[in-house]
Amino acid sequence: MAFAAQRPWIQNATLRDNILCGHSMDRKRYDQVISACALEPDIALLPAGDLTEIGERGVTLSGGQKQRVNMARAIYSNAEMVLLDDPLSSLDVHVGGHVFESGIMGLLRECNRTVVLVTNQLQYLQHADVVIVIEEGEITHRGPYNSLSVKNQWWSRQFILPMDRSTDINNIEEERALLQKQINLKRGSKHANGKEGPDAGVSSGGENFSVGERQLFCLARAFLRRSRILIMDEATASIDTETGNKLHELLTTAFADRTVITIAHRVDSILESDRIVVMSKGKVVEFDTPNNLLDDKDGVFSSLVLASERGQTTL
Missing domain, CATH: 3.40.50.300 (P-loop containing nucleotide triphosphate hydrolases)
Incomplete structure (x- = not known):
């Protein structure tokens, strides 16, 4: 099983070594993963490309870059099951959409690998075979995406944005x-x-x-x-x-x-x-x-x- 944690785990090694993580280099697959995780522009800016040494805990990378390296490692692995814990939260809508379509729906799903995605971003739920809703540590709903409806209290609450500005805080x-x-x-x-x-x-x-x-x-x-x-x-x-x-x-x-x-x-x-x-x-x-x-x-x-x-x- 491969795991991409919510807090990216980064080694004090080169960017390439962080992605390969002990696996042998398959250039074609490696390039596909780099592209799917939108890392090409970032690598182009690094002084030694993907051979650039990353500082302890990835101090030389931004939060989004660390998360995409984290994702690349999980996708590059040969694991049949991939657990992704909120990996898109640090990415903007364009990059996040690209990583989801090319990485998760592309390289992972097209290879028939089991993907467990933990997320707060509702736009990705429609692509899941099964949606599990957890509230306060308990499962409150389990089923296909189309089983969610306005009658489900959790689902309804996700689309209500309080806009009342009348509150007057005096102290x-x-x-x-x-x-x-x-x-x-x-x-x-x-x-x-x-x-x-x-x-x-x-x-x-x-x-x-x-x-x-x-x-x-x-x-x-x-x-x-x-x-x-x-x-x-x-x-x-x-x-x-x-x-x-x-x-x-x-x-x-x-x-x-x-x-x-x-x-x-x-x-x-x-x-x-x-x-x-x-x-x-x-x-x-x-x-x-x-x-x-x-x-x-x-x-x-x-x-x-x-x-x-x-x-x-x-x-």
């Missing part, structure tokens, strides 16, 4: 109450110190919590500090749609008078921003209001939104 106690209501941390489960809920112990690096839960911890800490400037770097990438919607509502109310800088690949999470900066290969390619960027039908941001909408409308 820190009200904000704390709203935060407790909006961010649903693990309930009823014991952790490192044997305690439950907010008193549960957190082990070194937060290893006893999922990546999504750790993101919620970081967000809660940032929210409660009441800083004038809040910077969120892919802060909701590993969070499910329902929780992401609640966080969106919190930001538009509790932080209406604050400066919020959001770094994100999910375009739906930044559509209500005052200004949007679009970057490509380390350079600013677009900067304007969301409406002006959307009016440019040939623009980069407009194409990202269109690709995202196409993915959602297929649901």
Whole structure:
């Protein structure tokens, strides 16, 4: 079995060695994997190509690059079963769509390999043979994609985006109450110190919590500090749609008078921003209001939104 973890495992070795991981080199298959994982442009920028040494834990690579190297290793392997734990969360809609179509649906499915994909991105569910919905550690639905319906409470909640901005937060106690209501941390489960809920112990690096839960911890800490400037770097990438919607509502109310800088690949999470900066290969390619960027039908941001909408409308 091959496993691509939610937190990419990267060796202090060359990029090529990280992908081969002890397997012999099959140039044709290797090139197919590099292309499927959209690593060609990244390799072209590295000083020694795929023979470039990657620092400890991949410090010389971005989060998206590490995730794609992680994916490439799993795809290149000969394992009959491939477990992918939310591997597309750090990728933008174009790159994520390419990796899904060429890597997962292409190199993996076309070779009749069993793929278990853990994801919060609903646009990929329609391609699954079986969809398993897990809520609070329990399976609440199991069946083919077309068995999901509006009668399913979890499915219905994924498409409701709270937009009520009438909440008026007058003091820190009200904000704390709203935060407790909006961010649903693990309930009823014991952790490192044997305690439950907010008193549960957190082990070194937060290893006893999922990546999504750790993101919620970081967000809660940032929210409660009441800083004038809040910077969120892919802060909701590993969070499910329902929780992401609640966080969106919190930001538009509790932080209406604050400066919020959001770094994100999910375009739906930044559509209500005052200004949007679009970057490509380390350079600013677009900067304007969301409406002006959307009016440019040939623009980069407009194409990202269109690709995202196409993915959602297929649901």
